[in-house]
Amino acid sequence: MMSLTRLMAIVRKEVLQLRRDRLTFGMIVGLPIIQVLLFGYAINTDVRNLKTAVANQANTHLSRQFVAELGQTQVVDIIATVANAAQLKDLLRAGDISIGVVIPHDFDRRVADRSRAAVHLLVDGSDPMILSVATRLRGMPIAFDVARSTTHGKMAAGASAGPIEIRPYYNPERRAPVNIVPGLMGIILTMTMTLFTAVAIVRERERGNLELLINTPVSSAELMIGKVVPYVVIGLVQLALIASVGRLLFDVPIRGSIVDLYLAATAFIAANLGLGLLISTAVKTQFQAMQVTIFYLLPSILLSGFMFPFDGMPRVAQYLGELLPNTHFIRLTRGIMLRDAALVELYPEVVFLIGFALITMTAAALRFSKRLD
Amino acid sequence: MSGEFAIEARGLSKHFGAVRAVDRLDLKVPKGQIYGFLGPNGSGKSTTIRMLCGLLLPTEGSATVLDTEIPGDSRALKPRIGYMTQKFSLFGDMTIFENLRFIAEIYSFPSPDRASRIDELLQQYNLGPQRDQLAATLSGGQKQRVALACAVLHRPELLLLDEPTSAVDPQSRRDFWAGLFELANAGTTILVSTHYMDEAERCHRLAILDHGVKVADGTPDDLQKNTGMHIVEVLADDPYRAQAALSTISRIASVTQLGIRLRVLISTTVDDPLRLVDRALRAQDMQARVQLMPATLEDVFVAVTMTPQERAA
Numbered sequence: 001m002m003s004l005t006r007l008m009a010i011v012r013k014e015v016l017q018l019r020r021d022r023l024t025f026g027m028i029v030g031l032p033i034i035q036v037l038l039f040g041y042a043i044n045t046d047v048r049n050l051k052t053a054v055a056n057q058a059n060t061h062l063s064r065q066f067v068a069e070l071g072q073t074q075v076v077d078i079i080a081t082v083a084n085a086a087q088l089k090d091l092l093r094a095g096d097i098s099i100g101v102v103i104p105h106d107f108d109r110r111v112a113d114r115s116r117a118a119v120h121l122l123v124d125g126s127d128p129m130i131l132s133v134a135t136r137l138r139g140m141p142i143a144f145d146v147a148r149s150t151t152h153g154k155m156a157a158g159a160s161a162g163p164i165e166i167r168p169y170y171n172p173e174r175r176a177p178v179n180i181v182p183g184l185m186g187i188i189l190t191m192t193m194t195l196f197t198a199v200a201i202v203r204e205r206e207r208g209n210l211e212l213l214i215n216t217p218v219s220s221a222e223l224m225i226g227k228v229v230p231y232v233v234i235g236l237v238q239l240a241l242i243a244s245v246g247r248l249l250f251d252v253p254i255r256g257s258i259v260d261l262y263l264a265a266t267a268f269i270a271a272n273l274g275l276g277l278l279i280s281t282a283v284k285t286q287f288q289a290m291q292v293t294i295f296y297l298l299p300s301i302l303l304s305g306f307m308f309p310f311d312g313m314p315r316v317a318q319y320l321g322e323l324l325p326n327t328h329f330i331r332l333t334r335g336i337m338l339r340d341a342a343l344v345e346l347y348p349e350v351v352f353l354i355g356f357a358l359i360t361m362t363a364a365a366l367r368f369s370k371r372l373d
Numbered sequence: 374m375s376g377e378f379a380i381e382a383r384g385l386s387k388h389f390g391a392v393r394a395v396d397r398l399d400l401k402v403p404k405g406q407i408y409g410f411l412g413p414n415g416s417g418k419s420t421t422i423r424m425l426c427g428l429l430l431p432t433e434g435s436a437t438v439l440d441t442e443i444p445g446d447s448r449a450l451k452p453r454i455g456y457m458t459q460k461f462s463l464f465g466d467m468t469i470f471e472n473l474r475f476i477a478e479i480y481s482f483p484s485p486d487r488a489s490r491i492d493e494l495l496q497q498y499n500l501g502p503q504r505d506q507l508a509a510t511l512s513g514g515q516k517q518r519v520a521l522a523c524a525v526l527h528r529p530e531l532l533l534l535d536e537p538t539s540a541v542d543p544q545s546r547r548d549f550w551a552g553l554f555e556l557a558n559a560g561t562t563i564l565v566s567t568h569y570m571d572e573a574e575r576c577h578r579l580a581i582l583d584h585g586v587k588v589a590d591g592t593p594d595d596l597q598k599n600t601g602m603h604i605v606e607v608l609a610d611d612p613y614r615a616q617a618a619l620s621t622i623s624r625i626a627s628v629t630q631l632g633i634r635l636r637v638l639i640s641t642t643v644d645d646p647l648r649l650v651d652r653a654l655r656a657q658d659m660q661a662r663v664q665l666m667p668a669t670l671e672d673v674f675v676a677v678t679m680t681p682q683e684r685a686a
Contacts (some may be wrong), residue, residue, distance in 0.1 A: 012478075141512075
C-alpha cells in the first residue's frame with residue numbers, strides 16, 4: 001500500500017540532494033538557456049547572402065532585370081560579374097563564391113520557350129544546405145520574370161506551366177528560431193529528464209544507498225514516483241525558461257494556450273522520466289546510463305522531425321520516429337505555439353505520451369527488485 | 374516458531390556461479406543476545422546477513438527470521454529489523470539530522486514523537502554537535518554512530534550489523550560495543566559480523582565461518598575449551614629459528630610468532646606436547662622455555678580453520 005509519508009520522504013530527500021549538487025542544479029538552469037542561444041543563433045537554415053557571381057552573356061534588358069531581381073531576394077549576394085562559365089567554375093573551385101549564375105546568349109528566347117533552361121546555376125554542392133537553397137531559388141526568379149513579362153505583353157502566354165509560388169504560412173519570414181525553439185523544448189527536456197532519472201537509481205546503487213533503502217519498508221512504486229516528482233517540476237521550469245528566452249531574443253510566439261503547452265509538456269516529461277527510470281533499473285553503472293541516454297537522444301534529434309521534415313524521411317525512419325516521444329511532443333509544441341492549435345485537436349499525440357509514460361514507469365517498478373541479486 | 378530464537382537457519386546456501394559463498398549453514402540465534410559471526414573476508418558473513426534480511430535469495434535452504442519465512446515475502450519483516458551495511462550507506466550529501474529524519478519518515482515513525490526520538494538518538498550517540506554537518510564529512514567513528522542511530526531509530530527487534538567497526542579506531546569500537554550491550558539489555562537481538570577476535574570475545578555466542586562453511590559455534594568459553602588442540606607457548610632466544618625448526622615437525626599443527634613468543638598448536642591426540650616441542654628444539658641445539666596455555670579465541674580460530682590434513686598432524 002502506498003504511504004504518503006514515505007513518498008514525501010523520498011521527494012524531500014531528492015530535493016535536498018539536488019539542491020546540494022551544484023553542477024546538476026546549474027545544468028537544470030544553464031542548459032536550456034545556452035542551448036536556445038546556441039541553436040537560435042547558430043543553426044540558421046534561412047541562408048542569406050550566399051556569395052554569387054554572374055556571367056551575363058545575353059546582356060539584354062530582361063536578363064539585367066533578372067539579375068537585379070535575383071540580388072533583391074537577399075538570398076544571394078552578387079559580388080562579381082564575369083565573362084563566361086569557365087571563370088565561374090574557377091571562382092567556385094577557389095571557394096570565392098557559392099553560386100555561379102550563367103545567363104546564356106539566347107536568354108530571352110529561352111524564357112519564352114520554357115523547353116530549355118533559361119538560366120544555369122552552378123552550385124557548390126559540397127554544402128547540402130547551399131544546394132537546397134539554390135534548388136529553391138531555381139523556380140522563383142524566373143517565375144517572377146515570366147509573370148512580369150506576361151503583364152508587359154512581350155512574351156507569349158505559353159508560360160502556363162505555372163511557376164511554383166511558395167508562400168510560407170505561420171513563419172512567413174522563414175526565420176529558423178521560430179521552428180527551432182519549439183523543437184528545442186523537446187530536445188532539452190529529453191536530454192535532461194532522461195539523463196537525470198537514468199542515473200538516479202544506479203547512482204544510489206553505486207554509492208551503496210540502495211542497500212539501505214531496499215531494507216526499509218519503502219516500496220518500489222513509492223521510490224519510483226518519489227524520485228520522479230521533483231523532476232516534473234524541474235522540467236516545467238525548464239520549459240518556461242526556453243519559452244522565455246525564445247520569446248525575448250528570437251521573438252518566438254506562443255499563439256496557442258499556455259495551459260495546453262504545459263499539459264502537453266507534463267505528459268512528455270512523464271514519458272521521459274519513465275524511460276529514464278527504466279534505463280536506471282537496467283544498467284549497472286552511471287556511465288552505462290549515460291551511454292544509453294545518448295543512444296536514445298540521437299534518434300530523438302534526428303528522427304523526430306526536429307532536424308529534417310518528418311514527411312520527407314524514409315518510411316522505416318518514420319516508423320522509428322513514431323516510437324519516440326519527442327516526435328509527438330514536437331508536433332504538439334509546433335501546433336500549439338505556431339499554429340494556435342488546441343490540445344484536444346492534437347489528442348493522438350497526447351495519448352501516445354501518456355501511454356508511453358505509463359508503460360515505462362510500470363516496467364521500471366516491476367523491474368526494480370528489492371533484492372540485490 | 375518457538376519464541377526462543379530470533380533466527381533459525383536450516384541448510385542456508387548461496388552459490389554465485391561455481392562459488393559456494395555460503396554452504397549449508399545451520400544457525401540458531403537466541404533472542405536478546407549478541408551473536409557474533411567471526412570469519413575472514415570472503416567467508417560468507419555478509420552474504421548470510423543479506424539472505425537473512427531478504428536482500429539475497431538463498432540458492433538452497435531456508436530460515437525463519439522473527440516468524441517470517443526466508444525465502445518468502447520479507448515485506449512484513451522490514452519494519453522489525455535494523456540493518457547496518459558494511460559500507461557506509463547513508464546519504465553523504467545530507468546532514469546527520471536530515472538522514473535521521475529521512476529514516477524516521479521512511480519507517481513511518483509516528484510523527485509526534487519523531488523529533489524527540491531524533492534528539493534522543495543524537496544525544497545517546499553523542500552526535501549533537503554534528504547535527505547539521507553533512508554525513509560525507511564525518512570521521513569514521515562518527516559515520517558509524519550515525520549508521521547505528523539510523524539502524525535502531527525505529528526500535529527494531531533484530532539488529533543485523535555487517536562488520537560495523539571495520540573502519541573505526543579502538544576507542545570508538547569500545548563505545549560502540551557499550552552501545553550494543555545497552556540495546557541487548559533492552560531486549561534487542563543483535564547479529565554482528567566481525568573479523569576482530571576481541572570483538573568476537575564480547576559476544577554471548579558466536580559462529581566461526583570459513584569459506585562459506587560454519588566450522589564452529591558456541592559461547593566463546595566453550596569454543597576455547599574445546600579446540601581439540603594443546604596450546605604450547607615457547608619462549609626462545611631466537612624465535613625465528615625456533616619457528617623454522619618446529620614447522621618441519623609433522624605432528625605440530627601450527628606455529629605462530631607473537632613478538633618473542635611462539636604459539637604452537639598440537640592436536641590433543643599427542644600425549645605429551647611439551648616433550649615433543651622440547652625435543653624438536655634440542656635437536657637443533659636450542660634452549661627454550663615451554664609451557665601449556667589456555668586457548669584464546671585466536672587459537673580457536675586457527676584451529677577450526679585448518680585443513681583436515683593440518684589438523685590430523
